[in-house]
Amino acid sequence: MKKKKLIIVGGGTAGWMAALMLQKYVSDCWDIALIESSKRGVIGVGEGSTPALKQFFDEVGIPEESWMPACGATYKTGITFDSWAGKTGFDSYFHPFYSHFDRDHVKALVHNSLLRRAGKDAHAHPDVFSYNHYLAKKKLCPVPPYHFPFEIQYGYHFDAGLLAQFLKKTAVERGVNHTDRLISDVQLGADGQIAAVIDEHGEHYCADWFIDCSGFAALLIGGALGVPFKSYADSLWNDSAVTLAMPAEDEPACETVSTALKHGWAWRIPLQSRVGYGYVYSSRYTSREDAEAELRAHAAAGAGTEVRHLSMRVGRREYHWVKNCVAVGLSQGFIEPLEATSLALTQQTISRFIHAFKDGNTTQDFVDIFNRAVNKSYDDVRDYISVHFLTNSRTDSPYWVDNRERPGPVSKEVKAVFSCWFDSGDLPGLLKHLKIDGAYSNHSWHYILCGMGVFPDAADLSPVTEEDRGKVDLERICDFFNRCAINHESHKDALEKLVNGSASGN
Ligand SMILES: Cc1cc2nc3c(=O)[nH]c(=O)nc-3n(C[C@H](O)[C@H](O)[C@H](O)COP(=O)(O)OP(=O)(O)OC[C@H]3O[C@@H](n4cnc5c(N)ncnc54)[C@H](O)[C@@H]3O)c2cc1C
Known part of the structure; x- marks a missing residue:
């Protein structure tokens, strides 16, 4: 029987996670292809996870020895919240992941x-x-x-750019078809379904199903299908971020630290090769320049340290699955990364979709249930x-x-x-x-x-x-x-073993 075709548009972490999961669960009946544009690149931030990322790697059969050294990853036991309460005795607390x-x-x-x-x-x-x-x-x-x-x-901390590259290499080795093209248009059929995506040279890429992983651009779900965006900006005011990197610690911590600053909060994420800092703030309350200065002071970063400024659109799509398209990752929504939930929501959306899709549950009733469930998770x-x-x-x-x-x-x-x-x-x-x-x-x-x-x-x-x-x-x-x-080894020793084991091919 001829296989049907599914195209993923976008090759950031969301796109390649979706590709690996789809390749695992539906590639007997579906050809999985991914189109991304090196002219656009990936967002390249997002360095902390929840335990859901471990479930993902376990599910697609990629061991820590293989991906952690390749992505400069460290372990994460939870998040320390410093200076949030401002009350005597409660100046700092830890939000741990669950321990039995x-x-x-x-x-x-x-x-x-x-x-x-x-x-x-x-x-x-x-x-x-x-x-x-x-x-x-x-x-x-x-x-x-x-x-x-x-x-x-x-959970883990990791270099976001390296993670996307690692997932890409693995997915391509496992049979996902990869194309580097800038998508500039989308063709809809008479029934409103997506018929094809079209690149800048006019070439058409037809498929039966499309997954929109095009990041904040939301080419398919927002651009072509016009699904409205429900903003959370009225309740979550942070809309900007500035990031920088400092040298790695001799003994990397196994926690994220989130410190409340004057107009938002700053993350501190220890990787094997560096410590990542980012200040998430509200542009209504402070300027880009002042936020940068505040982050530099907080991280003790000199004037020579490079910074990167980003805008964030906080909220979600009103629907994530419409016609023959499902949005996954930043194209479907984003909540400021205070609890590092974005990849977990991405992964949950992929799993929910695959669960319905592989069993052929694509009637409108299922689609409605899916959209309600995803919306509830975001809310x-x-x-x-x-x-x-x-x-x-x-x-x-x-x-x-x-x-x-x-x-x-x-x-x-x-x-x-x-x-x-x-x-x-x-x-x-x-x-x-x-x-x-x-x-x-x-x-x-x-x-x-x-x-x-x-x-x-x-x-x-x-x-x-x-x-x-x-x-x-x-x-x-x-x-x-x-x-x-007494039973645990030090974080530093465990990381060294991972790196040395992988270097010697163990
Ligand atoms: C400041 C900040 C901090 C964050 N921190 C965390 C965190 O700690 N933990 C966490 O889980 N998440 C975090 N996130 C979210 C995280 O970065 C994303 O969820 C994750 O990287 C997945 O992004 P994506 O794949 O959806 O989008 P992107 O990485 O933006 O990928 C988009 C893809 O679409 C492609 N594309 C776009 N337009 C076109 C086009 N016209 N033609 C072809 N291809 C196109 C690009 O080439 C790219 O491959 C953070 C985000 C921000 C902004």
């Missing part, structure tokens, strides 16, 4: 947070309850040692990100005061979470009821609300009694972490 045995430690955190929310002086800063926080502070590799009985989730991430800004207590600039006191629209879900929190309600139950614990679990909601110190003022607290304290024993948790951590 933190399940019980989060119960202890929930217990203490309920006491604290009720005005009792219980220890409710989240860091002592998290194993990944412990690993980050000790710079230990999060990969569970052999025979370790607990699952530890982790849920937007809500969680917005809480970082809504709960800040900083007073050093109008940006922070406005974010807290004069925010844009707050979703009904976030309002319900705040009401529940302040009324000492059952937060896990509410998250389930609202169906918003898929994007961020009860753990994550506790880390952020406790970490930002969303509690009655310290001066108003009353002492905890022995009965209040219950079974929570902080010393025992710390002792348990100390014992477990």
